Amino acid sequence: MSGAMLKDALVTLKESGVRITPQRHAILEFLISSETHPTADEIYKALESDFPNMSVATVYNNLRVFRNSGLVKELTYGDASSRFDFVTHDHYHIICDECGSIVDFHHPGLEEVERLASYVTGFKVNSHRLEVYGVCPTCEKQAVKAN
Amino acid sequence: MSGAMLKDALVTLKESGVRITPQRHAILEFLISSETHPTADEIYKALESDFPNMSVATVYNNLRVFRNSGLVKELTYGDASSRFDFVTHDHYHIICDECGSIVDFHHPGLEEVERLASYVTGFKVNSHRLEVYGVCPTCEKQAVKAN
DNA sequence: TAAACTAATTATAATGATTATAAAGAAGTA
DNA sequence: TACTTCTTTATAATCATTATAATTAGTTTA
Incomplete structure (x- = not known):
């Protein structure tokens, strides 16, 4: 495929x-x-x-x-x-603050946010960019071990 | 102030x-x-x-x-x-694809997205980044004039 | 207030990602 | 097959950002 x-x-x-x-x-x-x-x-x-x-x-x-x-x-x-x-197909990224690894995840598009942004600013909206940051399971495990 | x-x-x-x-x-x-x-x-x-x-x-x-x-x-x-x-205070940015100008706008935080991302990927979430892209009113006006 | 300690600034060089350039090579087309 | 044009290659250039080492200046404390 x-x-x-x-x-x-x-x-x-x-x-x-x-x-x-x-x-x-x-x-x-x-x-x-x-x-x-x-x-x-x-x-x-x-x-x-x-x-x-x-x-x-x-x-x-x-x-x-x-x-x-x-x-x-x-x-x-x-x-x-x-x-x-x-x-x-459309997906977002979540990025590990520790090791920088990038993992895909799916979420319905944020049309509502685009609409509000457009309404408030007068822009004609084309697209958006969303990323989530955190700590991946691997790094989290190592942090626990270190304590 | x-x-x-x-x-x-x-x-x-x-x-x-x-x-x-x-x-x-x-x-x-x-x-x-x-x-x-x-x-x-x-x-x-x-x-x-x-x-x-x-x-x-x-x-x-x-x-x-x-x-x-x-x-x-x-x-x-x-x-x-x-x-x-x-x-x-927390705000997001909308950015003009034509001229690059950046305008602030406010929107409730996307906690729901963070929760889902965390659930799907196993990450411990710290933060997120959201930007909206489009055409600002000024550039839009010029585009209309050009036609 | 002045000496002393330490952090911040300056000037410069270095780094590293990305792009520009020009010559040589290869796709697509008649 | 030969031609035209786009693509690749090799190299140099650019540009934002960081490292370095010497000088300068905040801050603390006596």
Whole structure:
């Protein structure tokens, strides 16, 4: 079923006039199979063995292409590098304050919040971003052990 | 009343053992009076005339100090520089996709979302981040005019 | 009030993520 | 197959932010 997602993504790209190169194929495939919201550099390193000559710029360029096609979402957290997430169905992220791990969770969209924001500010609303922060079970366990 | 906010902030700092320097005083004052969620560089430039010898590092250092004391919140948006927001009472931000302007709005906290996220993922929740994106009235007017 | 202790500031260099550039290579098409 | 155009590569540049080390200045206490 992740095979179908890849195929769909390739069709989407082709339809918007984007050429399918081996590098693009590999980056997409890696993103889809990945559970970990990788950084550009992690993608680069993961594909190094298959593409020894690939440039980091290629990874960045293509992530931008994918983002512009709506296939990939960029997650930014100030300090560190951006992370990239293949868009499947809508979900939110919860992020561990200790180890930085990112876990998906589903929740109905926050249309009510969007409506209120629009009403109060006069903006025409396009989208929103929500993240929850906390401590993941693994880190919590270690904290308990340490006491 | 913004004078009271500054006074409170200075007390908070003093109580946590942070020295009050003229630079810190000025940065805080500027942040409180500012409506625009400035970047570190904007703060630096704004205070240049009063503190011709101040270093950019001082601005960054002190913004970190203020953040650690809970006085200031850092807003990160990937591409550009971080923006800094003096914490008054809880509010969310709505951001214009066209011109980047940031406007505050108030909404009851999303405790329900936090609860669900915690339940689904097993995380101990600390906080959340919510932003709404759209087009501000000014940009909307210009878009209409352009058609 | 002045000495002493320690933290803060300054100037500068370093870091690290991301982007720009220009030449070489490869997709897609007639 | 040859052509056109987009993509990749390698490298240098940019820009925000942080580290460093020397100097300066708050704060405390006698």
